[in-house]
Amino acid sequence: MANNEHLMNTYAPMPVTFESGKGAILTDTNGKEYLDALSGIAVCGLGHAHPAVAQAISEQATRLIHTSNLYQIENQQNLADKLCELSGLDRVFFSNSGAEANEAAIKLARLYGHQKNIDVPTIVVMENSFHGRTMATLSATGSRKVQAGFEPLVQGFVRAPYNDIESIENIAKNNSNIVAVMVEPVQGESGIQIPDADYLNKLRELCNQNDWLLMLDEIQTGMGRTGEWFAFQHNKIKPDVMTLAKALGNGVPIGACLASEKAASVMKPGNHGSTFGGNPLACAAGLAVIKTMESEQLVSKAKDMGVYLLESLQKELANVEGVREVRGLGLMLGIELDQPCTELFSKALEEGLLLAIQADTIIRLLPPLILSTEQADAIVKKITQLVITLLQQEAA
Ligand SMILES: *Cc1c(COP(=O)(O)O)cnc(C)c1O
Numbered sequence: 001m002a003n004n005e006h007l008m009n010t011y012a013p014m015p016v017t018f019e020s021g022k023g024a025i026l027t028d029t030n031g032k033e034y035l036d037a038l039s040g041i042a043v044c045g046l047g048h049a050h051p052a053v054a055q056a057i058s059e060q061a062t063r064l065i066h067t068s069n070l071y072q073i074e075n076q077q078n079l080a081d082k083l084c085e086l087s088g089l090d091r092v093f094f095s096n097s098g099a100e101a102n103e104a105a106i107k108l109a110r111l112y113g114h115q116k117n118i119d120v121p122t123i124v125v126m127e128n129s130f131h132g133r134t135m136a137t138l139s140a141t142g143s144r145k146v147q148a149g150f151e152p153l154v155q156g157f158v159r160a161p162y163n164d165i166e167s168i169e170n171i172a173k174n175n176s177n178i179v180a181v182m183v184e185p186v187q188g189e190s191g192i193q194i195p196d197a198d199y200l201n202k203l204r205e206l207c208n209q210n211d212w213l214l215m216l217d218e219i220q221t222g223m224g225r226t227g228e229w230f231a232f233q234h235n236k237i238k239p240d241v242m243t244l245a246k247a248l249g250n251g252v253p254i255g256a257c258l259a260s261e262k263a264a265s266v267m268k269p270g271n272h273g274s275t276f277g278g279n280p281l282a283c284a285a286g287l288a289v290i291k292t293m294e295s296e297q298l299v300s301k302a303k304d305m306g307v308y309l310l311e312s313l314q315k316e317l318a319n320v321e322g323v324r325e326v327r328g329l330g331l332m333l334g335i336e337l338d339q340p341c342t343e344l345f346s347k348a349l350e351e352g353l354l355l356a357i358q359a360d361t362i363i364r365l366l367p368p369l370i371l372s373t374e375q376a377d378a379i380v381k382k383i384t385q386l387v388i389t390l391l392q393q394e395a396a
Contacts (some may be wrong), residue, residue, distance in 0.1 A: 034353065036354045086290070128143065181207055182216075193334075198235070219245045219255070240262065309367070
């Protein structure tokens, strides 16, 4: 039997190994089936083993997996075209992960600042944010748990409370080194924190007034997750920079940093790079994902299914004492309890349901965009039972 003996102790994985998947269903090595309401943490938006993605990457693999960014890559050009068409942005840098996409954004913001003769370019980041695990991105992250032990942190970030425009206005008055604001349209890791409906509009305005870049980390919210291709489209604004990863390759590692021409123009050959970033295989996956999302109209399906799931959960949990709030945007949903519920992670697994617990008290759901109504009903039923059982047992 395989074990964790030679794996670095960065995760404490559950004693379950999945062998195969189809759509929203995973099967473990004992043949037990699970309903996946987590999608590998917002990665497998099209569900598991989607035939269009499988075919695209297997075909590409028989032809060419990797060349180098020293040469043109047709899939990369095509994927960049498609992402720009969908987002209204102008240029793309491809990476292999979310953290690397954010690294590109941070480097771009610093170049942008130096070009304006700001010697200590500084980026406004938020409390309780998550931007990744590399040194720069963990420094940008608003969580001591992520940072502790890795000091000295990277300089050049100032922090503001999330969903608080006034605090950033105050920073604007007192700090002439600011070059950008980096923010998640919905905070995922800290438990589906949804800001006021006009928060991004106000941030856009503030960035315009101060000539700052608005940099949206859409690594979790992007690619249809919130019921729009990108969450900023709810606000009818456009960021200067946007980062993507997670669902872009449906599980094939790929990240992207998109920018407007104005922001992207600071990047010149030699400024930044990646050996693997945007290789033919990863971009074949990205192209297949977008094509499938378009042909199966998954963005509008995610919007509708998100409303259905939210309303069903709100209805079932409405009068349950101990449930503080049920909230969501598209298929990003959170159920906040008034007490810790970390044990629900393994309890749900036993019941054949995959979900995550954030900040000890919040159940996070990120089901695939292809979720059926029956599967949504099954999620609601299982969660309602789990939550009620937990709260009754705590009350007893
Ligand atoms: C997952 C995530 C990241 C980090 O992505 P990795 O691929 O793990 O490096 C960054 N920002 C947000 C909002 C995320 O959800």
